[in-house]
Amino acid sequence: MVKKLLLSLCILAPALAVHAQRPDAAGHTTLRKAQDTLQRLSYEIFNGKGDAAREKATEQFIPTLVRALKTTYSFRFPFDSLKTVSIQYPQDSSFRIFTWALERETGFYRHYGAIQMNTRDGKLQLFPLFDVSDFITNTDTVTSNKAWYGCLYYAVSQRHYFNQEYYTLFGWDANNPRSQKKIVEMLTFKNGAPVFGGAYFSYAEDSVPGPVRNRFIIEYKKESTATLNYNKELDMIVYDHLISETNEPAKKFTYVSDMDYEGFKWKAGKWVHINKIFHDAIPLGKGAPVPMPLDQKKKSMMNPKSAEDLEPKGKPRQ
Known part of the structure; x- marks a missing residue:
């Protein structure tokens, strides 16, 4: 039953950097065989009967993936x-x-999870991600790959500012039987190592300025849908404004969209909060991305997006 409530995930594969070479014939054959094994194990992780079967598949999946990634120039596979x-x-x-x-x-x-770096010599540089979200009492913190706020990433937006690259990650957490979460956080690299979070979400321009946040999370009702993604046409992060449908704001599992939208605009190296994106007079061609209820029975693990996210990029739903 729970899987029917899960949303589907679109896997992106943009053009790779020019300097990366492809694995040779032997390496490609090794990777194809490993992929077949990983495909079987990933199916068991998702569909295995009981915790023991799924955990066993996970324990086999991780070393199999690492061995495959050790193949020279595996980044191109x-x-x-x-x-x-x-x-x-x-x-x-x-x-x-x-x-x-x-x-x-x-x-x-x-x-x-794991981060694989695109190395010039094709050798593996890998950062495993260790999910400690069950033990993080303060979610507004900066973490490393060894203390990761676990989620399923479904989009990355890149920004360049003052000779540094900033990668905004958009993630989804199915969470528990009552609620789900969407997360946006910054990924940067310090001395070559990944850093998750940071003081990049500013509320300085709000009517009542609030403190800067290291990570932004929305939590909402399991059966509901909510947007949290980068909108290329508007050049900003757009997300649903949520309210408690039972007027119990302390209970996040009662939160649903009220069809209004907030967002963040990139300014001087920070995502600055915009309290209200769409007003009564909506510019021509800039219609609000109105969410369409999804058939819960058709949801799967492979797309944690609401209906408007599935629209072609740059064409928000009218």
Whole structure:
């Protein structure tokens, strides 16, 4: 039943950096064989009967993936047969990030992942991601790959500011039987190592200015849908304004969209909060992306997006 409530994930694979070479014939054969094994194991992680079967598949999946990625120039191999694993690339293809989820019989989730760097010599540089979200009491914090706020990433937006690259990650957490979450956070690299979060979400321009945040999270009703993504046409992050349908704001599992939209605009190295994106007079061709209810029975792990996210980019739903 829980899987029917999960949203589907679109795996992106943009053009790779010019300096990366392809694996040779032997390497390609090795990767194809590994992909077949990984495909079987990823299916078991998602569909295995009981926690023990899914955990066993996960324990086998991780070393199999690492061995495959040790193949020289494996970065150029897309692993596009892994339908329950998200593989996201930034615009510059300097890295790719693998994420996947393990559903427990209780309806709670644990996430797994890794960042593979695009190295010039084709050798593996990998940062495993360790999900500690169940133990993070303060979500507004900066973390490393060893203390990762686990989720399934479904989009990456890249920005350049003062000789540094900033990668905004958009993630989804199926969370628990009552609610789900969407997350946006900044990924940067310090001394070559990944850093998740940072003081990049500013509320300085609000009518009542609020403190800057290191990470932005929305939590809402399990059966509901909510937008949180980068809108290329508006050149900003757009998300649903949420309210409690039972007037119990302390209970996040009662939150649903009220059909209004907030967002963040990139200014001087920060995402600055915009309290209201669409007003009564909507400019021609800039219609609000009105969400369409999705058939819950057709949802799957492969697209954590609401209806407007599935529209062609640059063409918000009218």
